[in-house]
Amino acid sequence: MGITTTATITETVSNHIADTEFEAFDTRTVERAKVRILDSLGNIAAGHRAQGNDALLTLAGRWGGRPEATVLVHGLRVPAHAAAMVNAAMMRSYDFEAIGAEGPGQTQAPAHISGTTVPVALAVAEQRHAGGRDLLTALILGDDLTARLGMAQGFDVYSGQDNTGTINGLGGTAVAGKLRGLDAAALRHGFGIVENQLAGTVANINDQSPAFKLPMAFAARNAIVSAELAELGFTGPVDAIGGKHGFLEVFGSNANAEGITAGLGEDFYGDCVIKPWSACRASHPSLDACVRLATGHNIDPDQIEQIRIHVTPRTLRGFVGQEFRPGDSPEVSGAFSIRFTAATALMYRTVRPEHLNANHMNDPRLLRLLDKISLVDSLAPGEILTAEVELTLSDGSRLHCRVDDPLGDIHKNPLSARDISDKYYANVEFGGRISRSSAERAADTVDRLESLEDVSTLVALFTPDTH
Secondary structure, three states: OOOOOOOOOHHHHHHHHHOHHHHHHHHHHHHHHHHHHHHHHHHHHHHHOOOOHHHHHHHHHHHOOOOEEOOOOOOOOOOOHHHHHHHHHHOOOOOOOEEEEHHHHHHOOOOOHHHHHHHHHHHHHHHHHOOOOHHHHHHHHHHHHHHHHHHHHHHHOOOOOOOOOOOOHHHHHHHHHHOOOHHHHHHHHHHHHHHHOOOOOHHHHHOHHHHHHHHHHHHHHHHHHHHHHHHOOOOOOOOOOOOOHHHHHHOOOOOHHHHHHOOOOOOOOOEEEOOOOOOOHHHHHHHHHHHHHHHHHOHHHHHHEEEEEEEHHHHOOHHHOOOOOOOHHHHHHHHOHOOOOOHHHHHHHHOOHHHHHOOOOOOHHHHHHHHOOOOOOOOOOOOOOEEEEEEEEEEOEEEEEEOOOOOOOOOOOOOOHHHHHHHHHOOOOOHHOHHHHHHHHHHHHHHHHHHHOHHHHHHHHHOOOOH
């Protein structure tokens, strides 16, 4: 009688990624991936202006090396891992990138997947002169794995971990490995190698530091390095995902290992929220309510006497519930503050990168609104993405809005195609380095990406003076 062995989780995943080709995806899966790519390009175009990114660019240039891939917007050509790192940091800078690890039945867990996987896909595809079809294949498979890990992990956003530096490292390795043509055995070793580089702390956000963008950026860098080492024959742990001291054991909490492989090859998940506003998703319910009130009632902010925002106790105690102070990094303090985003929404009916700066934060009109805001921890603990906003106006009237499904979720309250396009072009314009004509050509290229012979054509459109 022969001996029957059961494949490990990492073996199952590695075999799936190595064997799956573009034909496995339905049209909606491909179109969703294109939306995430377009949204990512716009966020990178905007993010190059943000605090700390010049230091990363300088460092990448100082490292030097083979000119394999491009730091978008700037045009610096460096090794693929360095380009992916800087591009990921730029994308994360205004907390505007796609979010939400998707699971079965339209469930969702906190995650920021595309901020790592898209920069990895672009950098390695450029390095390899791969076509759009191969890029889409690798990206969809990597996003799917990352989303499955995010759902299975049992991640708590208030645990102290930052999973943009954990699940993203594994997912990014899948993207890089697939584009490099690694077989299942080499992919398995790649996952084992990157496991040694998984990290991230939410202290960056609590302390309002631009370091909050580094876990995502380092995950992109580490993913490419890990795939390249595996390709050269370097080996790692046998079951990096499900084994003893593997990902689920080290980084999981009440992990659901079966969820990683359930429906594998049938359903392809990824980020399921395209953000309408440049702010932490935990602030979006109250922000959404303020936008609805200000728009629906044509409110003059100067007529507002009192603003009460109802949230859950955990939200109030978390980083978005802190008292607002601009601090040394206004981009971080603004994006992760319910008070700031609510006041800005009442003034401008939106929150965009151009509001995350000291000039706006010192605007007397904003300061007056901030003084009128109180947060109340009155909502049930399970109402995670819910908020209620009550406004009292100078004439004594009161307005109320409750939001349970904030804008942006592709299943529950999606942005329109026009909204997504407008966001992309507004980000490009804010960035100020990519022309409207180049942005339009890039959008058209993404729309027909599966027919693109060399991804370098797309990259060139987001590189000044090369088109």
